[in-house]
Amino acid sequence: QSALTQPASVSGSPGQSITISCTGTSSDVGGYNYVSWYQQHPGKAPKLMIYDVSNRPSGVSNRFSGSKSGNTASLTISGLQAEDEADYYCSSYTSSSSLVVFGGGTKLTVL
Amino acid sequence: QITLKESGPTLVKPTQTLTLTCTFSGFSLSTSGVGVGWIRQPPGKALEWLALIYWNDDKRYSPSLKSRLTITKDTSKNQVVLTMTNMDPVDTATYYCAHSLWLVRRNFDYWGQGTLVTVSS
Numbered sequence: 001q002s003a004l005t006q007p008a009s010v011s012g013s014p015g016q017s018i019t020i021s022c023t024g025t026s027s028d029v030g031g032y033n034y035v036s037w038y039q040q041h042p043g044k045a046p047k048l049m050i051y052d053v054s055n056r057p058s059g060v061s062n063r064f065s066g067s068k069s070g071n072t073a074s075l076t077i078s079g080l081q082a083e084d085e086a087d088y089y090c091s092s093y094t095s096s097s098s099l100v101v102f103g104g105g106t107k108l109t110v111l
Numbered sequence: 112q113i114t115l116k117e118s119g120p121t122l123v124k125p126t127q128t129l130t131l132t133c134t135f136s137g138f139s140l141s142t143s144g145v146g147v148g149w150i151r152q153p154p155g156k157a158l159e160w161l162a163l164i165y166w167n168d169d170k171r172y173s174p175s176l177k178s179r180l181t182i183t184k185d186t187s188k189n190q191v192v193l194t195m196t197n198m199d200p201v202d203t204a205t206y207y208c209a210h211s212l213w214l215v216r217r218n219f220d221y222w223g224q225g226t227l228v229t230v231s232s
Contacts, residue, residue: 002157032217034216034217034218036217036218036219038158044224045207045222045223045224045225046150046158046207046219046222047222048218048219048220051216051217051218051220052216052217052218057220089157089158091158091160091218092217093217096174097174098160098173098174099160099163099171099173100160100163100217101160102157102158102159102160103157104157105157105158
């Protein structure tokens with residue numbers, strides 16, 4: 001059981017927007033602005049898409065955005081494209097002895 | 112350009128010790144603030160953080176695996192080594208190493224391709 005809770009799957013049609021939630025506690029998501037989101041295509045390594053809740057690394061499309069409210073962070077992908085179909089993982093710094101925790105992952109299907 | 116690549120055995124027997132090497136380029140692990148972490152992913156399952164070593168040789172481990180893990184670095188060779196003792200079939204996973212500026216960014220921004228390790232007799 002992962003420390004952060006994500007929906008197992010979400011789906012959307014090309015051009016639509018979707019949002020993936022990531023729920024933690026005040027010891028991780030709610031307590032720090034250190035939420036990151038990773039995209040993982042099958043058989044590939046994870047790729048950092050969002051860091052520090054809402055910042056995009058250089059080269060990541062501005063269709064990807066992040067936000068946080070309380071103990072829940074969210075990743076929004078607008079203008080869905082076929083290439084966005086992948087697994088998405090959230091992570092957060094945690095004040096527990098674990099240092100960093102990941103979510104269980106969300107499979108995004110582009111219909 | 113930062114790159115990392117994991118290497119090690121693809122098959123280990125239960126109770127054996129696993130040794131994985133992460134060879135990297137494009138950065139130095141002697142630079143202040145730099146870290147290298149290990150993360151694993153069992154087939155079809157989620158990511159799990161294992162360990163992190165900092166430029167100053169400070170080390171952090173997952174509490175659930177701390178007794179079995181050792182992370183070391185060889186700055187001159189641009190390598191980080193992870194050892195995991197007493198391997199079990201549940202440790203079957205793809206093991207990734209990743210670069211981090213952990214003290215300021217709390218994320219892993221560059222990842223290796225991963226190496227699949229199967230634990231079976």
